[in-house]
Amino acid sequence: MKQSKLFTKTQKFAPKDEVSKNAQLLIRAGYIHKEMAGVYSILPLGLRVLEKIKQIVREEMNFLDASELIMSGLQKKEVWEQTNRWDDEVVDVWFKSQLKNGTEVGFGWSHEEPIGEMMKNYISSYKDLPIYVYQFQTKLRNELRAKSGIMRGREFVMKDMYSFSLDEKQHNDFYDATIEAYNKVYDRLGVGEDTFITFATGGAFTEFSHEFQTVCEAGEDVIYINREKNIAINEEVLNDKILTKLNVTKNELEKVKTAEVGNIFNFGTEKGESLGLYYMDKNGKKIPVWMGSYGIGITRMMGVLVEKMADDKGIVWPESVAPFQVHLINIGEEEKVEEIYQQLVAEGVEVLWDDRDIRPGEKFADSDLIGIPYRVVISSRSLEAGGVELKKRTEEEGKIVKMDELKSIIK
Amino acid sequence: MKQSKLFTKTQKFAPKDEVSKNAQLLIRAGYIHKEMAGVYSILPLGLRVLEKIKQIVREEMNFLDASELIMSGLQKKEVWEQTNRWDDEVVDVWFKSQLKNGTEVGFGWSHEEPIGEMMKNYISSYKDLPIYVYQFQTKLRNELRAKSGIMRGREFVMKDMYSFSLDEKQHNDFYDATIEAYNKVYDRLGVGEDTFITFATGGAFTEFSHEFQTVCEAGEDVIYINREKNIAINEEVLNDKILTKLNVTKNELEKVKTAEVGNIFNFGTEKGESLGLYYMDKNGKKIPVWMGSYGIGITRMMGVLVEKMADDKGIVWPESVAPFQVHLINIGEEEKVEEIYQQLVAEGVEVLWDDRDIRPGEKFADSDLIGIPYRVVISSRSLEAGGVELKKRTEEEGKIVKMDELKSIIK
Numbered sequence: 001m002k003q004s005k006l007f008t009k010t011q012k013f014a015p016k017d018e019v020s021k022n023a024q025l026l027i028r029a030g031y032i033h034k035e036m037a038g039v040y041s042i043l044p045l046g047l048r049v050l051e052k053i054k055q056i057v058r059e060e061m062n063f064l065d066a067s068e069l070i071m072s073g074l075q076k077k078e079v080w081e082q083t084n085r086w087d088d089e090v091v092d093v094w095f096k097s098q099l100k101n102g103t104e105v106g107f108g109w110s111h112e113e114p115i116g117e118m119m120k121n122y123i124s125s126y127k128d129l130p131i132y133v134y135q136f137q138t139k140l141r142n143e144l145r146a147k148s149g150i151m152r153g154r155e156f157v158m159k160d161m162y163s164f165s166l167d168e169k170q171h172n173d174f175y176d177a178t179i180e181a182y183n184k185v186y187d188r189l190g191v192g193e194d195t196f197i198t199f200a201t202g203g204a205f206t207e208f209s210h211e212f213q214t215v216c217e218a219g220e221d222v223i224y225i226n227r228e229k230n231i232a233i234n235e236e237v238l239n240d241k242i243l244t245k246l247n248v249t250k251n252e253l254e255k256v257k258t259a260e261v262g263n264i265f266n267f268g269t270e271k272g273e274s275l276g277l278y279y280m281d282k283n284g285k286k287i288p289v290w291m292g293s294y295g296i297g298i299t300r301m302m303g304v305l306v307e308k309m310a311d312d313k314g315i316v317w318p319e320s321v322a323p324f325q326v327h328l329i330n331i332g333e334e335e336k337v338e339e340i341y342q343q344l345v346a347e348g349v350e351v352l353w354d355d356r357d358i359r360p361g362e363k364f365a366d367s368d369l370i371g372i373p374y375r376v377v378i379s380s381r382s383l384e385a386g387g388v389e390l391k392k393r394t395e396e397e398g399k400i401v402k403m404d405e406l407k408s409i410i411k
Numbered sequence: 412m413k414q415s416k417l418f419t420k421t422q423k424f425a426p427k428d429e430v431s432k433n434a435q436l437l438i439r440a441g442y443i444h445k446e447m448a449g450v451y452s453i454l455p456l457g458l459r460v461l462e463k464i465k466q467i468v469r470e471e472m473n474f475l476d477a478s479e480l481i482m483s484g485l486q487k488k489e490v491w492e493q494t495n496r497w498d499d500e501v502v503d504v505w506f507k508s509q510l511k512n513g514t515e516v517g518f519g520w521s522h523e524e525p526i527g528e529m530m531k532n533y534i535s536s537y538k539d540l541p542i543y544v545y546q547f548q549t550k551l552r553n554e555l556r557a558k559s560g561i562m563r564g565r566e567f568v569m570k571d572m573y574s575f576s577l578d579e580k581q582h583n584d585f586y587d588a589t590i591e592a593y594n595k596v597y598d599r600l601g602v603g604e605d606t607f608i609t610f611a612t613g614g615a616f617t618e619f620s621h622e623f624q625t626v627c628e629a630g631e632d633v634i635y636i637n638r639e640k641n642i643a644i645n646e647e648v649l650n651d652k653i654l655t656k657l658n659v660t661k662n663e664l665e666k667v668k669t670a671e672v673g674n675i676f677n678f679g680t681e682k683g684e685s686l687g688l689y690y691m692d693k694n695g696k697k698i699p700v701w702m703g704s705y706g707i708g709i710t711r712m713m714g715v716l717v718e719k720m721a722d723d724k725g726i727v728w729p730e731s732v733a734p735f736q737v738h739l740i741n742i743g744e745e746e747k748v749e750e751i752y753q754q755l756v757a758e759g760v761e762v763l764w765d766d767r768d769i770r771p772g773e774k775f776a777d778s779d780l781i782g783i784p785y786r787v788v789i790s791s792r793s794l795e796a797g798g799v800e801l802k803k804r805t806e807e808e809g810k811i812v813k814m815d816e817l818k819s820i821i822k
Contacts, residue, residue: 007478007533007542033529035483036516041529044478044544067418067455072446073484073549074566097506097518099565100555105447107508107518118444118452122418131418133455138484138549144511154510155485 001324003354006030008043010366021218022303023149025315029369031323038146038154045370046302048323050157053298054136056188056320057159060181064174066132066161071114073138075106079117083274093141107140112267112293115162116275123164123289126281130170134161136298151218151259151303161294166279168268171290175266178294182212182262189301190318191308195261196232198223199242205268208237212262212296218307219259226252259304260297267291315371316393324352325410327372329363331379340378340388340403349410368393374410412735414765417441419454421777432629433714434560436726440780442734449557449565456781457713459734461568464709465547467599467731468570471592475585477543477572482525484549486517490528494685504552518551523678523704526573527686534575534700537692541581545572547709562629562670562714572705577690579679582701586677589705593623593673600712601729602719606672607643609634610653616679619648623673623707629718630670637663670715671708678702726782727804735763736821738783740774742790751789751799751814760821779804785821 008030015034018024023040026032031046042050058068080086086106088094095107108114115133122128139158146154161178165171179197186195194215202208213223213232225232231246233253243250269288272278277289302321309316319325326344328351330337337353344351352372354363360379367375375398377389382400390406391398401409419441426445429435434451437443442457453461469479491497497517499505506518519525526544533539550569557565572589576582590608597606605626613619624634624643636643642657644664654661680699683689688700713732720727730736737755739762741748748764755762763783765774771790778786786809788800793811801817802809812820 005476005478007530007539007544009533011532033532035485035525036487039483039485041480041482041525043480047480065416067416069455069458070453072450072452072566074446074450074551076447095508095516097508097553100553105506114446114452119418121422121444122420128418133418140485142508142511155483 001352003352004356006044006352008045010369018149019147020149020151020303021310022151022306025306025310025369026150026303029315029371031315032150036154038143038152040150040153040155040299042299045323049302049317049321050298052321052323053189053301054157054159057185057296057298058136060185060188061134061159061161064132064161064177064181066134068135069133070135070137071108071111071118073108073140075108075114077104077106079113080106082117082276083113083271085113093143095140095142108137109139109141110293111135111137111160112162112271112291113275116271116277116291119164119289120275120277123277123279126166126279126287129164129166129279129289130174131164132161132174134159134294148218148220149303150299151307152220153299156300157298159296159298163290163292163294164272164277165290165292166287167290171266171268171292175264175292178264178292179210182264182294182296185296186212186214186261188320189305190320191261191305194308196223196225196230196258198232198234198258199237199246200234200263201236203265203267203270205270206266208242209266210264211260213258214261214304214308215256216259216304216308217257219257219304221258221260222255223258224250224253224255226254259300259307261301261304262294262296264294265292267293310371313365314369317371317373319373322371322373324350324372326351326374326376327367327370328353329360329367329375329377330355331360331377333378333380333383336383337378340376343403344407347407349407376406412763414763415767417455417763419456421780429560430558431560431562431714432721433562433717436717436721436780437561437714440726440782442726443561447565449554449563451561451564451566451710453710456734460713460728460732461709463732463734464600464712465568465570468596468707468709469547471596471599472545472570472572475543475572475588475592477545479546480544481546481548482519482522482529484519484551486519486525488515488517490524491517493528493687494524494682496524504554506551506553519548520550520552522546522548522571523573523682523702524686527682527688527702530575530700531686531688534688534690537577537690537698540575540577540690540700541585542575543572543585545570545705559629559631560714561710562718563631564710567711568709569711570707570709574701574703574705575683575688576701576703577698578701582677582679582703586675586703589675589703590621593675593705593707596707597623597625597672599731600716601731602672602716605719607634607636607641607669609643609645609669610648610657611645611674612647614676614678614681616681617677619653620677621675622671624669625672625715625719626667627670627715627719628668630668630715632669632671633666634669635661635664635666637665670711670718672712672715673705673707675705676703678704721782724776725780728782728784730784733782733784735761735783737762737785737787738778738781739764740771740778740786740788741766742771742788744789744791744794747794748789751787754814755818758818760818787817
């Protein structure tokens with residue numbers, strides 16, 4: 001894509017009321033636009049990143065044999081009253097409104113209840129189970145404060161998956177498979193080494209739940225980890241009992257700030273029972289369905305990647321989700337650059353070509369801010385030296401490479 | 412995909428309160444689930460159709476050099492007050508709620524105002540124009556009644572595009588190019604012949620706007636058409652003046668019921684002026700930006716296709732948006748069907764294989780209800796006759812074809 005066709009321009013400053021690093025950088029580089037605190041529009045560059053994150057997650061969920069769907073945002077009071085979660089005293093993040101006839105409606109902040117309710121149409125016999133479904137959806141949560149940029153928005157994109165299983169064994173097998181799938185997701189996003197499955201507060205059915213926490217200074221959580229033993233415990237549940245259970249002492253643990261990038265919940269049969277979701281077993285006996293829910297915050301993940309990898313010049317995207325692989329910059333040499341641009345595009349490389357008529361210094365500064373993994377500069381100097389200047393965003397110095405070499409490095 | 416892996420099952424009846432044919436069929440076949448009047452969740456089969464419609468629209472919008480983005484759903488009062496469209500007396504479809512601190516917020520029923528407002532960040536000079544952007548977005552409209560299924564929902568997916576142009580010439584060129592792009596979309600969706608660009612009520616800036624209307628009994632509009640002259644006029648603007656202008660008499664026009672499947676608006680400089688969206692021309696003079704907006708209702712389109720093409724047995728999808736190309740049904744012959752299924756999948760054909768252990772009659776009835784373009788039956792009878800039985804959904808009788816033939820017909 002030619003950069004002159006991008007309507008967004010980099011900005012020297014983010015809005016004054018924007019206090020989070022991730023949103024500041026994403027706004028300045030033209031990935032997002034701030035509508036109000038905690039509410040951002042996703043601009044063309046941002047949408048490319050978001051869709052890549054979604055696609056990685058989608059592939060891993062499909063690998064689990066889960067089916068994608070999209071539930072409605074508008075929510076029915078009666079469905080949430082069954083589990084006592086309509087009440088603002090119980091759930092304090094509802095946005096609510098009403099139909100013209102006065103009927104109260106809510107806007108989906110989660111979808112456990114409506115998905116469970118819907119499944120009553122499709123689950124009656126043991127033959128119908130298991131069922132795994134997931135969605136990418138814009139959730140709305142009326143957060144009291146929204147100061148973490150896209151890491152905790154009032155409007156945000158989330159992948160939520162739900163499992164409906166016959167019994168504890170089937171449930172646990174899927175729960176374990178999901179942990180593996182999540183680990184693959186974080187690996188592919190470039191944060192595998194710094195992401196820990198963490199013991200956290202449980203629910204009515206289980207003593208603990210599992211969170212996936214990524215080491216990140218801007219995170220809101222504090223966890224204790226032991227990298228060697230691959231143990232992580234949220235400080236909220238850190239006590240002697242769990243230390244004994246995990247066979248670790250507090251001295252062996254390192255305290256780190258983290259951002260929650262995923263969570264998985266085991267509802268056991270509790271949610272099914274409160275929603276009235278049962279099936280008939282082989283003997284005609286009525287059995288409550290085992291349910292689990294499994295979330296990954298997609299926009300949050302995008303924010304965490306920015307917070308974690310950015311340097312003082314701007315954003316640094318991992319290759320797997322960068323909006324483009326190559327930022328092509330020419331200093332003069334219009335004919336040559338057009339030729340190289342066409343070649344790279346023909347080879348299927350995603351290239352952003354800064355074809356704007358501005359000073360090289362501005363192009364370099366913008367390139368650092370936008371954070372594309374490979375910068376390729378074409379100038380009379382590079383051509384004389386036999387090729388193009390290639391610099392990784394994470395490196396200080398570039399080097400001259402021939403075109404053939406370039407292609408093999410990028411792929 | 413194996414049908415046994417689809418959690419949805421066909422249903423004999425739609426919910427009693429569902430009066431529209433499109434939603435009745437889509438619910439019964441397992442494409443959507445009704446959450447409340449005018450609010451539907453999109454199930455895996457439905458999502459396949461929806462994404463295909465979106466992809467067709469996306470390709471044609473990209474061909475116009477428009478950039479995809481996603482604006483926020485949550486809306487700021489101040490932005491809409493500038494054009495006097497926050498007031499419920501002026502716009503009667505707002506869903507509104509409030510933040511914890513009492514600030515009123517709305518939920519996007521359209522995005523002209525916030526997109527125009529945002530563009531103030533990116534438009535200052537004539538060099539910045541033109542800009543074309545579009546999005547696929549879930550809109551919320553608090554409709555008084557919602558009885559048309561997914562043809563007019565309270566929550567629905569819409570493609571909306573916005574143009575920002577230097578002057579009337581640049582604006583009109585894009586406006587005309589969009590008309591062509593829309594015609595291509597409707598052709599690809601299989602309703603080109605029955606879709607008319609129609610003169611309709613204008614706005615403050617123009618005497619008329621243009622709607623795209625598809626002939627459809629379930630539609631809410633009445634238009635007058637002349638197929639030969641390719642003229643269409645919404646009854647709301649039918650008068651002697653327009654007849655003279657178009658050089659047609661009322662006798663030459665046929666009255667038809669239609670569904671609006673797209674609309675395009677020319678705001679001229681009016682919207683830009685009310686939002687304060689100006690640019691500096693070459694001489695440093697401040698000029699208001701020309702704006703246009705261009706919509707296609709994506710879920711509505713899905714509903715129109717069902718209404719228009721369904722027969723008394725069920726849905727009939729056009730090939731371009733069908734969830735699968737082939738519905739493979741075996742009567743016994745488990746080994747042979749597995750082989751053929753694998754072959755077709757390997758060739759890139761989208762196959763739904765009804766591998767369920769139920770009566771053939773049930774499989775055939777379900778297949779007609781679901782509406783996949785090609786039905787392929789494998790039975791001892793078909794194998795003895797030398798191949799598989801192929802029947803198009805639109806045909807009454809199938810015929811025996813060899814596997815090689817099948818592949819060439821389907822592609």
